[in-house]
Amino acid sequence: MAEFTPGLVTLFGGSGFIGSQAVRTLAKRGWRVRIAVRNPTLAIEVQPLGDVGQIQFMHCDIGRDEDVARAVRGADAVVNLVGVLAEGGKRSFQAVHVEGSRRIAEAARAAGVERLVQISAIGADANSPSGYGRSKAEAEAAVRAVYPDAVILRPSIVFGAGDSFLNRFAHMAAYGPGLPLIGGGKTRFQPVYVGDVAEAVARAVSLQEAGGRTFELGGPAVYAFEDLMKLVLRETNRSKPLIGLPFGAAKMLATLMKPLGLLGVEPPITGDQVLMLQRDNVVASGAEGLAALGIEPTGLEAIAPSYLWRFRRGGQFAEAPIYAGGAGETA
Template sequence: MQKLKRREEQVVTVFGGSGFVGRYVVALLARDGWRIRVAVRDPQKAAFLKACGDVGQVVPLAVDVSDPASVARIVQDSSVVINLIGILLEQGKQRFDLLQARVPGTVAAAAQKAGARTLIQMSAIGADLNSPSRYGRSKAEGEVAARAAFPSAVIIRPSIVFGPEDDFFNRFARMAQVSPFLPLVGGGNTWFQPVYVGDVAEAIRKIVLHPDKYSGEIYELGGPRVMTFRECLELLLREVRLNRLLVGLPFWLARVMSVFMTVLPNPPLTLDQLKMLEKDNVVSDQAKHLEDLGVKPVDPHLILSDYLSRYRDGGRKN
């Protein structure tokens, strides 16, 4: 019988480990003593992750995710493979079809061939093969591809993820600093269940620590509060201590505006994102969730004030 390797001798490969969620995952796993390969496009930009562990414990490596051979080299001898790659906006070669529909299957096939015992695929609430949104369809296609190559893969589907580096509360906080109003797309009636990035990372850590317990499961990750889009912005304005009008923006008008915004290098709203906004983004009643992974979700009120305080007049002092 083969002797089980000690944790510090086992390799965890994290695709997209330098991203918003990835950096928290890498930090937790490094603290637990795993050897970590961070598969990224640009290892130099991911060099900051080396500080998460001892010398040589966290190693950023270049990978071409469109090339199965490159992916296979990265996952060689890995005990755990985690795929966190995802985009909210298509730009250049960064396409939903490649990164969210095809790459999960490539990573899963490589992990299976390498003999990894655990594969974790990050998807999203709203993943649906019949979604009107290409984002939602590509996430669902990625789940199917991952499961086809690695049947025991664990799928996690977060709602909107918030934290110091998020692109949701930070985006609207920056907007509030320069605009007298904030737009409520669709009247602000879409429901969200914001989940703290640290809780998402802890959920992944639990799966890595107990692979047999969670094998083959699907988890939808949401925080303790279900909030409308309007309530999210009202909370934000309280935290940044700014008075701004919340102006309803009907979906039909937002669609027209999104067409003109496509010419911008980083459009604040796309037609595909609008299609996602037309559907609530909350954990379903039948789904397994954070508590099933032994994680008690943090209330947004306890986190937001810490990192949104920089948007107040006078900054963190006030």
């Protein structure tokens, strides 16, 4: 496979969960990495992931044309990792996903950037019932209008140390009365390891033949939401009940929690997330995925115990659970 010569890559949102892993992977490939973030002081822990001088930070508000133009100046490649799962204040889906992505694409084109990688999501669909899904689709269209050869990556839910999915429910298992089965727990997911997503980012940046293609990133197995909740209970050695929560009741609960967002506190669930849960989150039949990028997907059971142990009853060295098998179906 033909690869671009490593140069300078700008990562918008490069200090986040996926971004920090992508920084490490790109640095190992020899790229110089510029991380454009709203608060560079919060991204200092990423700096040791490369050699001295290989990783730099700069303040950037993707809502400001001049900030974005400065961030892409001199870059050979740009990766847009910025996204929000819940709206709050000025950080609406439209402002962050659509307008921010369009602004980054236009600035990168004006600066002569050769490769643009857009991180989207499985579920990006102009006809999605959720604002998140619609905005992700609109962002893809806005980017492709400027960069027909942009690479779009659509991960399913991403797991790994520091994730906001398994960790959230493991915390609930440890301290709450039980775990919710929203919509009966039948929604299907194809969790993908953050390290595999980071490798996909690096290959999307580096491989010339990746241009203009969309890759849906999922792990080796598909799980129902109920399967994932049972996995969390096993890994935390908890015997909490699984509480059925119909979609209608979940939407009512989200409405009651909405004022938390106005106070700057991210609510446990939003009405838009309930809408997202009404659709499966798996790689579409016939879609290009990790295999098309030459990546062997990492299984959930191989990684989850390495960080969910901190919620385990009895602590890290408590007897680990034995898998009974059948938790997920091979994709």
